[in-house]
Every structure is written in C-alpha cells, then in structure tokens.
Amino acid sequence: xxxxxxxxxxxxxxxxAPPGSEDALRTFYADAxxxxxxxxxxxxxxxxxxxxxxxxxxxxxxIENDFRPAKKAHPGLRVTGIEAYAARLESHGVAVTWDxxxxxxxxxxxxxxxxxxxxxxxxxx
Numbered sequence: 322x323x324x325x326x327x328x329x330x331x332x333x334x335x336x337x338a339p340p341g342s343e344d345a346l347r348t349f350y351a352d353a354x355x356x357x358x359x360x361x362x363x364x365x366x367x368x369x370x371x372x373x374x375x376x377x378x379x380x381x382x383x384i385e386n387d388f389r390p391a392k393k394a395h396p397g398l399r400v401t402g403i404e405a406y407a408a409r410l411e412s413h414g415v416a417v418t419w420d421x422x423x424x425x426x427x428x429x430x431x432x433x434x435x436x437x438x439x440x441x442x443x444x445x446x
Contacts, residue, residue: 333379353413390436
C-alpha cells in the first residue's frame with residue numbers, strides 16, 4: 322500500500338522584478354534580510370534574476386520585462402526576534418510598517434527594491 326498523495330511543504334516563493342535589478346536585489350535579500358544567494362541552474366541563470374535561502378525558506382526573484390509590483394500579494398515570512406529583525410532592516414534603510422491586525426502575532430510589512438511587498442511575522446510575540 323502506498324502513502325496518500327498530498328502537499329508536504331512550500332518549496333519556494335517566486336517574486337518578479339524588473340530587468341537589471343539583480344544587484345539591488347542582492348543587496349536587499351543578502352545584506353538587509355540576511356539570506357544567502359543560491360546558484361540557479363545554468364539554463365535558468367541565463368534568464369536573469371537570483372535565488373535566496375535562509376534555512377528551509379527560499380525566495381526566487383525572476384526577471385519580468387513588463388514588471389509591475391503587486392499591491393496586495395506577498396509572501397508571509399516568519400521570523401524570531403521581530404523587533405531586532407525590524408531594526409536590522411531599518412539600519413539598512415528599509416522602511417517598515419507595523420500592523421497590529423493579526424491576533425496573536427507581531428508583524429510588519431516592508432518592500433524590496435523592486436516594490437514587492439513582504440510580510441514579516443512572529444507568532445505569540
């Protein structure tokens with residue numbers, strides 16, 4: 322008998338960015354967020370963009386010629402030490418906007434250099 326088929330995890334989240342934004346994205350995701358850039362397979366690297374990881378979390382930034390950032394859509398990223406993490410982003414010049422509308426969580430929003438909205442949250446904080 323085989324195990325039931327089903328979802329087990331989110332492998333990665335893909336965000337879009339405009340052509341030529343890779344250096345700004347690297348500064349934001351690696352320096353400000355503390356993620357590590359991971360190599361893209363050569364066939365995909367030819368398309369531009371960059372991939373990042375922090376533990377099991379992966380964000381892939383793909384290049385889109387007619388890019389427009391989504392106004393509402395965003396990944397929700399869990400963090401520990403949310404106050405210190407927000408201060409880290411602010412020390413890199415990233416504006417954070419706190420939101421107290423999710424019961425049982427502390428959270429804030431920030432935008433990457435391409436304008437992608439990111440939610441950072443810590444349960445029970």
